[in-house]
Amino acid sequence: MGGMERRDFLVGTGLLAVAPTAASAAPALDWGAVRREFRLDPTLTNLGLFYLASNPREVRTAVEDFKRKLDANSHDLMPEQAQEVAGALGQYVGGAADDIALVPNTTVGLSIVYGGLKLRQDQELLLNDQDHAWHLQAAQLAARRAGAKVRIGTLYENSARVTEDEVATRLRNSITPQTRAVGITWVQSSTGVKMPVRACAQVVAEANKDRKQEDRCLLVVDGVHGLAAVDDDAARLGADVFVAGTHKWLFGPRGTGMVWVNPQVGNQIVPLLPSLTSRSETAALGPGGFHAFEHFYGVKAAVQFHQRLGRTRVAARIAELATRFKDGLAEIPGVVIHTPRDPAMSAGMVCFDVNGKTGDQVVALLEQKHIQITTAAYRIPYARVGTAILNTPQEIDRTLKEIRAL
Numbered sequence: 001m002g003g004m005e006r007r008d009f010l011v012g013t014g015l016l017a018v019a020p021t022a023a024s025a026a027p028a029l030d031w032g033a034v035r036r037e038f039r040l041d042p043t044l045t046n047l048g049l050f051y052l053a054s055n056p057r058e059v060r061t062a063v064e065d066f067k068r069k070l071d072a073n074s075h076d077l078m079p080e081q082a083q084e085v086a087g088a089l090g091q092y093v094g095g096a097a098d099d100i101a102l103v104p105n106t107t108v109g110l111s112i113v114y115g116g117l118k119l120r121q122d123q124e125l126l127l128n129d130q131d132h133a134w135h136l137q138a139a140q141l142a143a144r145r146a147g148a149k150v151r152i153g154t155l156y157e158n159s160a161r162v163t164e165d166e167v168a169t170r171l172r173n174s175i176t177p178q179t180r181a182v183g184i185t186w187v188q189s190s191t192g193v194k195m196p197v198r199a200c201a202q203v204v205a206e207a208n209k210d211r212k213q214e215d216r217c218l219l220v221v222d223g224v225h226g227l228a229a230v231d232d233d234a235a236r237l238g239a240d241v242f243v244a245g246t247h248k249w250l251f252g253p254r255g256t257g258m259v260w261v262n263p264q265v266g267n268q269i270v271p272l273l274p275s276l277t278s279r280s281e282t283a284a285l286g287p288g289g290f291h292a293f294e295h296f297y298g299v300k301a302a303v304q305f306h307q308r309l310g311r312t313r314v315a316a317r318i319a320e321l322a323t324r325f326k327d328g329l330a331e332i333p334g335v336v337i338h339t340p341r342d343p344a345m346s347a348g349m350v351c352f353d354v355n356g357k358t359g360d361q362v363v364a365l366l367e368q369k370h371i372q373i374t375t376a377a378y379r380i381p382y383a384r385v386g387t388a389i390l391n392t393p394q395e396i397d398r399t400l401k402e403i404r405a406l
C-alpha cells in the first residue's frame with residue numbers, strides 16, 4: 001500500500017495534495033483508477049451510491065488498522081484520533097476542530113441539536129415540506145419535550161423552477177418572533193434542489209437583528225447530500241449548525257457523521273447525552289459511551305482521500321454527470337424532470353417521472369437491467385438518480401437508453 005500506489009489516480013506528476021481553485025486549472029484525474037479503489041459490484045450500474053457509502057481502499061485499511069489495535073488491547077483507546085478526525089473535518093468544511101462534534105449519523109446529529117436547543121413553550125421550530133422525514137421527526141420530538149411547536153412551511157412552488165429569490169422571500173414571510181430555529185436541507189433528497197443556504201442565512205440574520213440571545217433564531221442545515229458533493233465550505237455558508245453523515249458522499253465508514261456549530265451559539269445547545277470528551281462545548285455534544293471506534297477514527301482517511309482528489313474536481317465531476325443525465329432525460333418524450341437543470345440550484349441528485357409509471361415501477365424495471373436507482377420514498381416517490389464520482393458517462397448513457405426504452 002505504498003504512496004505510489006495510492007496516488008496512481010492522479011494523472012501526471014505525482015501531485016499528492018492539491019487544492020485547486022478552479023476545475024479547469026486542476027490536473028486531470030483518472031476516474032477509472034479512482035473507481036478501482038472501491039469494491040463495487042462490477043455487474044451493476046449503481047446510481048444510488050450516495051445511500052450508504054462504499055469505502056475506498058485507504059479507508060478500509062485505516063479501519064482495519066484501528067480494529068487490529070483495539071482487538072489487541074481495547075484499553076489502548078486513542079482519544080487523540082478523535083481529535084484528529086475533528087481537525088480533518090474542520091479543515092475540510094472551513095471550520096475549527098473545536099466546533100465539531102462526532103456523531104453516528106445525520107439523524108442523531110439533528111436530534112442532538114434540536115433536542116439540546118434551549119427551547120421555550122412559546123417558541124417554535126420552522127422546517128419545510130422538503131426536509132427529510134427524520135429531520136422533521138428530530139424537530140418534532142424536541143418540540144414535544146419542550147411543549148413547543150413545529151411549523152412546516154413551503155419554500156417554493158415548483159422544484160424544477162425554484163429560484164433563490166423565491167426561497168428567500170417565502171422564508172422571510174414565514175419567520176415570526178417565536179421562531180427559534182429554521183431547518184433546511186442543503187441538497188434535498190426529495191427533489192434534488194440545492195437550497196440557497198447563504199440567502200436563507202441572510203434572511204435569518206435580518207430576523208435576528210434586535211433579538212436577545214435566548215430568542216435568537218438558529219439556522220440548522222441538514223447537509224448530508226452536499227458534503228463532498230458541493231464545492232463550498234459548509235462552515236462558511238452562514239448557518240449556525242451544519243449536520244451531515246460522513247457515510248454518504250464523503251465515503252467515510254458506515255455509522256459516522258458530524259455536527260458543526262457556530263461558536264457564537266454554542267451555549268444555546270445543551271448536551272443531550274453524556275460525552276466522552278469535554279474538549280469543547282461543541283465536541284461535548286457528541287454522544288458518549290463506547291462506539292465502533294475504528295469507524296470513527298477512519299473518517300480522517302476519507303477526508304484525506306477527498307482532499308487528494310480535490311473538492312473542486314469532485315463537485316465538477318458530480319455536476320458534469322448530473323447535467324449529462326438531465327440533458328439526456330430532457331430529450332426523452334414523457335419524462336418530467338423535477339430537479340433544476342441549473343447546476344447552481346442542484347448537485348448530484350436528479351429526480352424525475354416517466355409518464356404512466358410510478359417511481360417504484362421505474363426502479364423495478366431498471367433493476368431487471370442491472371441498474372440500481374432509488375425513489376425519494378418519504379415524499380412524492382419520484383424516480384431518483386445520484387451521480388457519484390464513481391459513476392461513468394457510459395453508465396449515464398446506458399441508463400438513459402433503458403429509460404427511453406420504457
Ligand SMILES: Cc1ncc(COP(=O)(O)O)c(C=O)c1O
Nearest residue numbers: 105106107132185189222224245
Ligand atoms: C436529506 C437527508 N437527511 C438525512 C438522512 C439520514 O441520514 P443518516 O442516515 O446519516 O442519518 C437522509 C438519508 O438517509 C437524507 O436523504
